[in-house]
Amino acid sequence: MGSSPGFFGAFKAGLLVFASLCAWYGGYLLAELIPDTSLSSAVYNIRSIGKKPVLKAPAPKRQKCDHWTACPPDTYAYRLLSGGGRNNFAKVCFEDELLIGQKTGGASRGINIAIVNYVTGKVIATQCFDMYEGDNSGPMTRFIQSAPPKSLLLMVTHDDGSTRLTEDAKKAIEALGSKEIRNMRFRSSWVFLAAKGFELPAGIQREKINHSNDKKNRYSGWPAEIQIEGCLPREPS
Structure with missing residues (x-):
């Protein structure tokens, strides 16, 4: 006897739900393990790529x-x-x-x-x-x-x-x-x-x-x- 199309459809839907749960849980663990400051720093570093550093010379002393x-x-x-x-x-x-x-x-x-x-x-x-x-x-x-x-x-x-x-x-x-x-x-x-x-x-x-x-x-x-x-x-x- 062959498997019915409804069975395969339910199986695929179950796998999709399971994969989504795994991805959500992995993201949750990652957020818990990495501090917020590190994430902010990483985002800042990514945004700063390509920007030239700005060097400010001290004001000359008045003579x-x-x-x-x-x-x-x-x-x-x-x-x-x-x-x-x-x-x-x-x-x-x-x-x-x-x-x-x-x-x-x-x-x-x-x-x-x-x-x-x-x-x-x-x-x-x-x-x-x-x-x-x-x-x-x-x-x-x-x-x-x-x-x-x-x-x-x-x-x-x-x-x-x-x-x-x-x-x-x-x-x-x-x-x-x-x-x-x-x-x-x-x-x-x-x-x-x-x-x-x-x-x-x-x-x-x-x-x-x-x-x-x-x-x-x-x-x-x-x-x-x-x-x-x-x-x-x-x-x-």
């Missing part, structure tokens, strides 16, 4: 007067920046203290000067002298001459520093070692680091000037800012 590298411990950090354009005022920074700048309220049109005690590194006085309007060359000359021995004089221009610059004022600045003061023209950018009563070390950049007034530059006819910066050896104790 005195915004230098790129730190000055040695036995030196002064300084930065002289002339004005650029109409609204970018001149700045003088010494040992990370802003002596002249728009934020300090101590920068204006003309020649801006800070006097610093070379021995202590402390500011003695700051003043701005308008060289476009008013008779300010005389007061500026007396201010320069009032600096005591062992002083640093840090000078920067904004806008115009030459129109009312007198011969006596030029001589006072020349006496400090300037080579460019007689080359100043209308709206020249100029910075000058001077020493009174002592000599600056060799290799120190002392002066810089820019006459450019190209109408195609970013300031539409105003000279761009120029700067000198460095590390000045302290007075030996």
